[in-house]
Amino acid sequence: MSSKSTILVVEDESDIAELIAYNLEREGFKVESALSGEEGLSKARKNLPDLIILDIMLPEMNGLDVCRALRSDQATQRIPIIMLTARNEDIDIVTGLEVGADDYITKPFSPRVIIARVRSVLRRYKEPAASKSESVRLGELTIDQGKRRVSVSGAPIELTHTEFELLYVLAVRPGWVFSRTQLIDSLRDGQMVITDRAIDVQVANLRKKLAACGHYIETVRGVGYRMTETP
Numbered sequence: 001m002s003s004k005s006t007i008l009v010v011e012d013e014s015d016i017a018e019l020i021a022y023n024l025e026r027e028g029f030k031v032e033s034a035l036s037g038e039e040g041l042s043k044a045r046k047n048l049p050d051l052i053i054l055d056i057m058l059p060e061m062n063g064l065d066v067c068r069a070l071r072s073d074q075a076t077q078r079i080p081i082i083m084l085t086a087r088n089e090d091i092d093i094v095t096g097l098e099v100g101a102d103d104y105i106t107k108p109f110s111p112r113v114i115i116a117r118v119r120s121v122l123r124r125y126k127e128p129a130a131s132k133s134e135s136v137r138l139g140e141l142t143i144d145q146g147k148r149r150v151s152v153s154g155a156p157i158e159l160t161h162t163e164f165e166l167l168y169v170l171a172v173r174p175g176w177v178f179s180r181t182q183l184i185d186s187l188r189d190g191q192m193v194i195t196d197r198a199i200d201v202q203v204a205n206l207r208k209k210l211a212a213c214g215h216y217i218e219t220v221r222g223v224g225y226r227m228t229e230t231p
Contacts, residue, residue: 005050005122006030010040010066011084012058016107020053023111024118037061041069044076051122053114054101055084056092064099071100071160080121080161084109094201100160125161136171139231141213143171152213159209162187166202167210170217175229177220199224 007029011017014035021031032049034040037058044052052070056063063083070076083096083104096104103121105113136143140153145168150157159167169186170178178186180196203225207214216228 004028004030006032006047007118008032008034008040008044008047008049008052010034010037010052010058010063011055012036013055016055019111020114023114027115029118037063037066041066044070044079045073048075049079051080051082051118051125053082053084053118056096057086064095067096067099067101077158078161080125082117082121094197097162097198097201098205102160102162134172136168138171138174138216138227139213141171141210141216141231143168152210157209159206163202163206163209166199167206167217170225170227174227177223177226179224183224 007024009017009020009024009031011020011033012035017033017035021033024031032043032047034043038061040052040054040058041061043049054063054066058066067081067083070079070081077100080102081100083101084107085092085096085104086107093104103117105117134145136145142149142151144150148164150159150164150167165187166183169183170176180199183199203217203219207217210216213231216231218226218228220226
């Protein structure tokens with residue numbers, strides 16, 4: 001992972017934006033800033049940063065709307081996004097994940113947390129494709145880890161990075177039951193703890209996108225999830 005990765009910070013509070021930029025630049029990152037959702041969306045589309053730190057509570061066009069717009073645009077849909085939220089409430093976290101965010105940080109935060117999360121998310125995006133090439137096929141579902149492609153009956157399925165990682169973890173061990181805590185650890189590199197509800201949201205999103213293969217992901221009541229052994 002190059003320390004020269006470009007990070008776009010979309011935050012309307014200039015003092016917070018400056019604090020984030022200062023600490024990222026100290027670590028060797030290149031930082032661009034935007035003080036509104038509209039400006040952030042424009043810069044993301046124009047410059048295609050390596051990662052976006054996106055505040056939820058932006059005036060006019062809020063962070064959730066920006067995230068939706070980024071995920072619906074083919075040019076920006078694979079850019080990793082870390083959401084900032086001022087409230088440590090499930091609804092903020094869950095909604096952010098539902099619209100395609102890869103990670104989140106609650107305010108107030110430590111600059112060291114920002115750096116750790118940025119490095120973690122960039123590492124998850126940039127390393128797996130180079131280090132793994134295993135493909136998995138279950139019934140009509142095909143997962144190509146090396147090319148990071150998923151298809152159902154030959155038709156490509158667009159997944160966020162987090163959705164892909166969750167699907168792959170389950171698929172490489174069909175029949176193996178994973179607790180929500182294990183899934184959280186596999187997605188977050190052990191650096192943070194999120195709610196069980198957040199994992200449930202990701203699974204619900206996956207089932208919806210996988211359509212006819214959605215039922216391959218089975219709920220193990222009181223424990224977690226597993227991928228079926230008999231598609």
